[in-house]
Amino acid sequence: MLAIQGIAEAGSGHPGASFSAAEIMGVLYFHKMKHRPSDPLWEERDYFINSKAHSAPGFYAVLAIAGYIDTKEIKTLRKLGSRLQGHPVRYSERQKNHSFPGIEYSGGSEGIGLSVSIGIALAKKRDGEKNRVYTLIGDGESNEGQIWEAAMAASKFKLDNLVAILDRNKIQQDGFTEEIMPLDPVRDKWAAFNWNVVEVNGHKIEQIIDALSRIEKVEDKPSIIIANTTKGKGIKHMANSPQWHGKAPPKKHVPILLEELQSEILIAPSIIAGEPENYEEKVRRAERAGADLIHLDIMDGKFVPSTSFFADTIKHLRKISSIPFDAHLMIEKPINHVEDYIDAGCDIITVHVEACNETEFVDINKMLLKAGISSGIAINPGTPFPSWLIEHLNNIDVMIIMSVNPGFAGQKFIPDSLDKMAEIVKILKSNNYKGFIEADGGIDATTLQQVFDAGARIMVAGNAVYGSPDINSNIIQLRHKANVAIETKLLELATINDMRSDWTKSRKNMLIPLAKELGIEEDLHAIK
Ligand code: DX5
Ligand code: ZN
Numbered sequence: 001m002l003a004i005q006g007i008a009e010a011g012s013g014h015p016g017a018s019f020s021a022a023e024i025m026g027v028l029y030f031h032k033m034k035h036r037p038s039d040p041l042w043e044e045r046d047y048f049i050n051s052k053a054h055s056a057p058g059f060y061a062v063l064a065i066a067g068y069i070d071t072k073e074i075k076t077l078r079k080l081g082s083r084l085q086g087h088p089v090r091y092s093e094r095q096k097n098h099s100f101p102g103i104e105y106s107g108g109s110e111g112i113g114l115s116v117s118i119g120i121a122l123a124k125k126r127d128g129e130k131n132r133v134y135t136l137i138g139d140g141e142s143n144e145g146q147i148w149e150a151a152m153a154a155s156k157f158k159l160d161n162l163v164a165i166l167d168r169n170k171i172q173q174d175g176f177t178e179e180i181m182p183l184d185p186v187r188d189k190w191a192a193f194n195w196n197v198v199e200v201n202g203h204k205i206e207q208i209i210d211a212l213s214r215i216e217k218v219e220d221k222p223s224i225i226i227a228n229t230t231k232g233k234g235i236k237h238m239a240n241s242p243q244w245h246g247k248a249p250p251k252k253h254v255p256i257l258l259e260e261l262q263s264e265i266l267i268a269p270s271i272i273a274g275e276p277e278n279y280e281e282k283v284r285r286a287e288r289a290g291a292d293l294i295h296l297d298i299m300d301g302k303f304v305p306s307t308s309f310f311a312d313t314i315k316h317l318r319k320i321s322s323i324p325f326d327a328h329l330m331i332e333k334p335i336n337h338v339e340d341y342i343d344a345g346c347d348i349i350t351v352h353v354e355a356c357n358e359t360e361f362v363d364i365n366k367m368l369l370k371a372g373i374s375s376g377i378a379i380n381p382g383t384p385f386p387s388w389l390i391e392h393l394n395n396i397d398v399m400i401i402m403s404v405n406p407g408f409a410g411q412k413f414i415p416d417s418l419d420k421m422a423e424i425v426k427i428l429k430s431n432n433y434k435g436f437i438e439a440d441g442g443i444d445a446t447t448l449q450q451v452f453d454a455g456a457r458i459m460v461a462g463n464a465v466y467g468s469p470d471i472n473s474n475i476i477q478l479r480h481k482a483n484v485a486i487e488t489k490l491l492e493l494a495t496i497n498d499m500r501s502d503w504t505k506s507r508k509n510m511l512i513p514l515a516k517e518l519g520i521e522e523d524l525h526a527i528k
Pocket of ligand 2: 297328
C-alpha cells in the first residue's frame with residue numbers, strides 16, 4: 001500500500017518487483033534479521049543488500065514500516081532532493097540528502113550486490129563476527145556474468161554467513177526471462193557452484209521463515225533461497241505482466257488499488273468437517289489445494305457439546321506441514337490450557353469471550369504476544385460485543401464473529417450474523433482495529449460474498465471444503481467466489497469515483513472471464 005502510493009505520486013517506479021519481493025523483505029526485516037531502526041549502524045546488525053535495486057519503492061516501504069523513516073516520506077519518492085531516490089543510495093554523511101541511515105548499498109546497475117555482500121561476509125568472518133548478510137537478487141539480474149563470478153568466490157570462501165535470495169518472478173524489464181535469457185535449471189546451476197540451495201513459494205511467509213532457519217544450520221557453504229514469486233502480485237492486472245515492471249498506475253486509481261490490497265481473502269478449511277478424523281490427510285490435501293490456513297476447532301465437550309482433538313494431535317500435525325495453524329479454542333478456562341497450544345505450534349490462537357473475563361484474556365494475550373503468536377477472540381451469535389475489548393484491539397490480530405452456534409460443522413449459516421458483523425466492523429474501524437475479521441460457520445459459495453461485504457477477510461470453510469470428496473475444486477470454487485466478491489467491490493468503488501469505464505479498461509483481462517457474473521458484458525463491449 002505504501003509502495004503503490006509512492007509510485008503513483010512520483011508517476012514512475014517499479015511496482016512489479018516491489019510486490020514480488022514483498023514477503024521476502026518483510027520476513028527479513030520483521031522476523032529474521034538482527035537490526036535496530038533506532039541504531040542503524042549497530043555493530044552486531046545483520047546486513048541486507050538489495051542488489052535488485054529497482055525494488056526500491058517496496059524496500060523503502062519496508063524500512064518506513066520498520067521505523068527507519070516516517071511513512072509519509074514515501075510521497076517524496078523520485079523527487080529532486082528526496083532521500084528516496086529511484087534506486088537506493090548507500091547512506092553516508094556525504095550522501096545524507098539522497099539517502100537515510102539503514103540503506104547499506106547503492107544499487108541501480110544490477111549484478112554487483114552479491115560481490116559487495118561477499119566482501120562484507122568475508123570481512124565479518126575473518127574478524128570472527130557473527131553478523132549475517134542477506135542479499136536480494138533478481139532473475140533478470142542473473143544475466144550478469146558478475147553474479148556467477150561472485151557465486152564461485154562465495155563458495156571458495158565457504159561463506160556460511162551469506163544468504164542470497166533469488167526473487168524468481170520469471171520476468172525482466174520487457175519480457176519473460178526464459179524467452180530473453182533462459183536461467184533454468186537455476187537450482188542445478190547454484191548447486192553446481194557449491195551453494196546450499198533451498199526452493200520455496202516466495203509468497204508463503206511460513207516457507208521463507210522455515211527455509212531461513214534451516215539455512216542457519218548449514219556450515220562451510222553459502223546458501224541461496226530460490227523464491228518462486230509472481231511479479232506485481234497483489235494487484236491482479238499487474239500480476240505476472242512485464243508491462244508493469246517499471247510503470248506507475250494513474251493516481252486516480254490509487255483508492256481502488258488500496259482497496260484491492262486490503263481485500264485479499266484467506267481460505268481456512270476446518271478439518272473437523274467431512275469424514276471423521278483423518279486429520280493428516282485433510283491437512284495435506286488442503287495445503288496442496290492452496291489453502292492459506294488450517295482451521296483447528298478444539299472442543300472440550302463442556303464449552304460446547306462435542307469433543308474434537310487437543311494439543312497432542314496438533315503437535316503431530318505440525319510435523320507434517322508448515323501451513324499456518326488457526327486454532328479456535330472452544331474450551332472452558334482457556335487460560336489453563338493455552339500454553340499447550342503454544343507448544344503445539346499454532347500460529348493463531350483464538351479464545352471465546354464467553355469463556356474468559358478481561359483479566360484472563362489480558363494474561364492469555366500477553367502469553368501469546370510474548371511467544372510471537374497471533375491472538376484472536378471469538379464472539380458467539382448470541383453474545384453482544386463486549387466494550388472491554390476496545391482497549392485491547394491493538395493486540396488482537398483476529399476476531400471471529402461466529403455465524404453458527406459453536407459445536408458442529410455443517411450447520412446452516414445464521415443470516416442475522418451479517419448485521420452483527422457489519423455493526424462490529426463499524427466499532428472496530430472507528431477504533432482503528434488493524435487485524436482481521438474471520439467468518440466461521442456455514443461459509444460456502446452462497447454466503448462468502450455476504451460476509452466479505454460485511455468485512456470478513458478470513459473464511460473458515462468446513463463442509464464447503466470437506467463435505468464432498470473433490471477438495472481441490474471445492475477450494476477453487478470458493479476462490480472464484482472470493483474473486484467475484486472482490487471485483488464487484490472494486491467496480492462499485494470505481495463507479496462511485498466516476499471512473500467505471502477507465503477502471504474496466506485497465507482491468508479488462510481480469511474481468512472478461514467474470515463478465516457474466518459481474519453483469520458487465522456491455523461495459524466490456526463498450527470498451528472495444
Ligand atoms: C463450529 C466451528 C466451525 C465449523 C465450520 O463450532 O467453529 O469452524 O467447523 O464448519 P462449517 O463451515 O461446515 O460450518
Ligand atoms: Zn471454528
